[in-house]
Every structure is written in structure tokens, then in C-alpha cells.
Amino acid sequence: MTATTYAEYGGRYVPETLIPALDELERGWKAATEDPAFRSELDSLGEHYVGRPSPLYETVRFAPSDRRIVLKREDLNHTGAHKINNALGQILLAARLGKRRIVAETGAGQHGVATATVCARFGLECVVYMGAEDIRRQHPNVERMRLLGAEVRAVEFGTKTLKEATSEAIRDWIANVETTYYLIGSCVGPAPYPSIVRELQAVIGREARAQMLVAYDRLPDAVVACVGGGSNAIGLFAGFLDDAEVRLVGVEAAGAASLGTGRAAVLHGARSSVLADEDGQVLDAHSISAGLDYPGVGPEHAALRDSGRAEYVTATDDEALAAFHRLAETEGILPALEPAHALARALDLDAELVLVGLSGRGDKDLAEVLEH
């Protein structure tokens, strides 16, 4: 296979119809990354539209007395999460490829909002697939997408969550492949998507590493990020992969631990570690956080787990909720429920200086939190 694989993970397990489009995407991405104009437009939009670099903030009252916890504030980005980094980069790529129609999937709604936002900015048609269950629990984001001019299509079958929304977005892409760009939201899917998303999110880790050196004159002992599909984690980890002394810790939802309890299977076009039964049938994930409620994970995370470079642990719904409340009450910051999982583990990790990816803000989760 010519396409990128991560150890034995990744690849392209898709209907033949999509292969030429993936080849086109791979060529287009390579040309874009070699074009200084692409890089400078992305950097300029990152600075003026998104608000990069996002700050580092050291918690004052959240951290236990025996450690320091530093947050990488992706929640302060325009649209409220790290998802915009990827959406902006891919929309520039879509424009280069001459595509006028964008399809995307969304779980928590953050990627849908980011996609709707960049489509509005660039004047492109936008269709977002979202599970009916997620539409219920992330309603403010549905309204935001509609206000931004996107069409939100409810996915009513299966688990009615991100897994089905992703399948449906891919089916739309198969049917409209000549005119449509599929703007995937995480480092999953067929090659080259996982590497495109990783490169676009790597800005988080690049910035964070430089900021740590300026502020602390040292690297953190551990870098902690939540993992659903894994894009904010892979972006943050990317900055520290070569620093062997820095522990990389991914935190999955206990009921959606694709890396912790999954097995090798094929989902959404890639071989990875998946919550699946012994016959390769994909199982339902369960998490209070719609963004982590996904039975698959990016192939690079599976490779990092196998190589031992990163470790993957879990946090329960209750632990994430407790961390959510604690950050709100001690620091005046409402985190999204997804990074609340990372915050929960940062509290009990055996490390003195801990960097946590605060991947998004919690406004979207208020109803869900108040319900519990």
C-alpha cells in the first residue's frame, strides 16, 4: 500500500469508489504542504481568526498541593475547541481541490460547529451528519450550526451517535465524490486523513512545548489529553514525541476505551484498535461525553500504545463530572466534558509538572451536567 500506515494500523479499507478521491486528496495535501502560500494563509488565519497561539495557564487552586497542573487553553479558540485548527486547514485544502460542497460528521457538535464556521467564512455549502441522540444532548451546538448556515442531518439508526454519523457522512461522500469534500473531524478514517488531521493539530503541541520552555525553562513530566478519536491528543503529543523523558498519557472514557479494551478491527476505513467483539462486529461505546462516545480511535494512537511511547488510561463519567465541577469552582473555567476526563487523571497522576490539553469549553455541556 502506498498510503500512510502506522505500524500495522491505518490503511484504506473503503469501497473502490473512494480510492481515486483519496489519491487526489493525498496529492493535494502534499502539494499544499510544499506550498509556502498555504502555510502562511493557515498561520495568518490561525492568528487573526482563531486567536492563536492559545495560552498556557497554570491552575492555582485546582491542582493538589504536591503538583503543578498547566492547561493548554484550546477552549479559548474561536468556536470553543481545538476542532477549528483542523477545519481551517482542511477547508483551505478543499478550496485548492476545487470542491464547493463540504460534508462532515459530528459527535459533541464541536467539529460540526467548526466546519459550519469555516464553510461560512469561505462561502461553501455545508452538510453535517449528527446522531439523533447527540442532537438531543448537544442541542446548543445544533442551533449554532444552523445559524452558521449549515444543514444538520439527523442520523436515526444504530446507536444514533458519532459512529453512525461518521458512516453516513462517508456514504454521502461516496455518492457525491466528484463534487464533495469530506471534512473528517478526527485523526481517524482512511489514509491520508489521520496524518492530515495530525499535522493540522500538531500546532497545539508545537506551541505548548515552546511555551513550557519559556515559562518553566523545562518540559513537563507528563502530557495528558483526552482521547475519543484522538485528534487533540495526537496534536498535543506530536510536540513531545521525541522528548523521551516526557510521559504521554491519553485518557479514554471508561465506557469507550478503544485502546484499553479494544481489539484490532476495521472501522470507518482504517484498521485500528476498536471496541469490537471476537467476530469483528463493532460494539456500542458509552460515555457522558458525546465527543468520546466512539468505539474507534486514530491508528497512530494504536501504534503509540503498542510501542509503549504513550500510555492510555480511563476516567469514568463520575470522575469526569467531578473534575468538571472542580475546575469550575476552583479556577472559574468550565471545561468541556471531554477534557474533563483528562483533568480527572491529571489529579492523581504520579508526576510533578503536568501539562493538560484543555481541548474545549463546557458551554455545550451545561444541560448534560445539570441533568446529573
Next chain:
Amino acid sequence: MAGRATVELAAAAEAGGADLIEVGFPFSDPLADGPVIRRAAEQALAEGMRTVECLQCLRDVHERVSVPLVPMTYSSLLEAYGWERFGDDARQAGASSLIVADLPVDVHPELPRVQLVAPTSTDERIALAAAETDGWLYLVTVAGTTGARMELSPALAPLVERTRALTDMPLYAGFGISSPEQAALAAELADGVVVGSAALLAADDGPRALEGFVAQLRAALA
């Protein structure tokens, strides 16, 4: 789709004049399938049809009918069962070949199977698929998922023309073909037609309804 009724339905399809029968091995997340086949897969999974049960179903069908049988499934089942073992056991159970809907020709090339080509395929990929395929080529008539369409896809004629220029393999056209009229039109171009979703809908009304539907298709191709 493999399930409790499959043996009777396969016998009915053969009696109606089918030359070849695809037996679906259900997968939880079938990217290439539209609503009808997806619903059938969900139902089969709910009935407990996993790989071992599907292979037994294939064996039972093979004892009953004499036309070639081709399981159609997805990569995740083979990944879990073992790629080579799946191919071997399917053949032992009576399969004449395999179709794996999400396995492009350049992945696991060691596994003999019917290759699919699509209107978006380049000539280079069509040639590769023709060189690797097992007996015949599956021409996907539309960019899209399985399921009935109102009209025969205009993409089929140019796809047949391009493919004929590259290979002498028999070409069977599928995806979106639902009526005897569409089948007749497709058969003027290709060497055979594959009907999936429409056959499943007919099978909802039992073996006799399926036999009648297949007989209509057969008559349209005569």
C-alpha cells in the same frame, strides 16, 4: 443476507433462474450499503448471525442449491477471523469466491476474490482489478451505496466500454438495479446483472415472491 430463511430463499432464487447467489455476511458498519441491506444486516446480527453461523448457513445453502455461491462481506470480519482462514473456510463451505466490499484490490492481494470497479476507477486500477479478480469483475454502476434507483445509471455504459478495452473478463453490473427493465438495459451492456436490495425487498414476502421476482428478471434477460 445469511439468516434463518436463507436456505429456502436461495432455493427459490435458483428456481426463479438465478445463475449465482450472493450470501451476505452481516457487518455492524457497512459503508457501501444503503438502507435495505443495512436493515437486513442489523436483523441478521440481532438473530445472532456471526461468522461461524454464516459459514454454516453457506454450507446448508450449498447442500440445497447447485449454482455458485459468493459470500459478500466487509474487512472487519476477515480481520477478526483471519484473512486466509476466512477464504479457506468459505470455500470449504461451498463458496465459489468472495466479495469484500471495503477491500480495494491493492490490500490483501493474496486473498482471491471478485474485485469491484467503479465509475471513478482509473484505467490503471481497472486493469489491476481485472488482473487480480477471481472469475468475473463486479461493475459498480453508480458512485453511491447499494439500493434501488429509478433509472439505470448513465455511468454504466462508459464504464463497460473502458473495462472491455482492458480485459476479456466477464462483467457483471450491480448497485441500483431493481427492475426487470433496468436489468434488461444493463444486460445489453454487461454480461450479467447483480440485484441485491430489490431482491431482499421481494424476499420480505417469502420464497415464492422472491422466485417470482427472479423469474421476471430472468425473462427480461432472455
